[in-house]
Amino acid sequence: MTLIVHAESPEGLYLRQSDPVLARLIERVGEIRLSPSRTPYESLVGSIVSQMLSAKVAGVIKQRLTTLIGGPLTPESLLAHDEETLRGIGLSYAKIRSIHDLSRRTLSGALDYEALGVLPEAEAVAMLTQVKGIGKWTAEMFLIFSLGRPDVLSLGDAGLQRAAQWLYGRINPDEAPGCLGRYADRWSPYRSIACLYLWRAIDDGYVDGRSEL
Incomplete structure (x- = not known):
């Protein structure tokens, strides 16, 4: 079953209330979907x-x-x-x-x-x-x-580290995995959803373009 997330969905509302910085990205990106595999x-x-x-x-x-x-x-x-x-x-x-x-x-x-x-x-x-x-x-x-699990965090993912550094603006690249983990504490039980928004920030050009939200 496909999970549809947006600013007003339960997952989106939770993340926006838990993390005002991430909230701006959620509002800018809009809807995302997570579709588990049947195989x-x-x-x-x-x-x-x-x-x-x-x-x-x-x-x-x-x-x-x-x-x-x-x-x-x-x-x-x-x-x-x-x-x-x-x-x-x-x-x-x-x-x-x-x-x-x-x-x-x-x-x-x-x-x-x-x-x-x-x-x-x-x-x-x-x-x-x-x-x-x-x-x-x-x-x-x-x-x-x-599997579509909603609360997984990949601390070692270079894209997430880069997107988090762009979003929060104060992460030392050498310490990015640890800092990403500390920011992610506020996202649980929807850490996967937050990750999807960070990846979308890269795909949509926000990160490389150093866009302001």
Whole structure:
């Protein structure tokens, strides 16, 4: 179910009341949406495929993978193809091993997608990072964009650090992760939503243009 947030929605109102500085950004940007994925396993496969690649190249490899499988991407369908076959469509050996590890953990239940939706953030990230090739940032992005969890913060995300520095105007770049965390305390339980607004500030050109709100 898509979550629609704007200045007058419950989430928007809470953030505006909790953080008057962020409130100006929310009012300027307007509506944002958070749409969880119906296929979390496929989303994680896509995350692995996309690592260290441009969007264009990643898209080509994803299309090749879809063509190779000839149907939905499932753990069974991925494990049915050996390393050399997957290498032939452009996947590195490291990514192939990550995808196979993800598939095995999904089939065994070691990676529990229902639990990932409700576990505390740190525990959910710990479960995801047990998979080869999935680091903390990838895990956090999955929790936000694929599972639609509303209260996740990626302290190490360079874009969030940069947007927070622009928004608050007094963060030392060398201390940005810690400062971002302190500002984010006031956003809970909607830290993901605040992050979406910060990312939108970059996408809409406010940050690089050093625009005033």
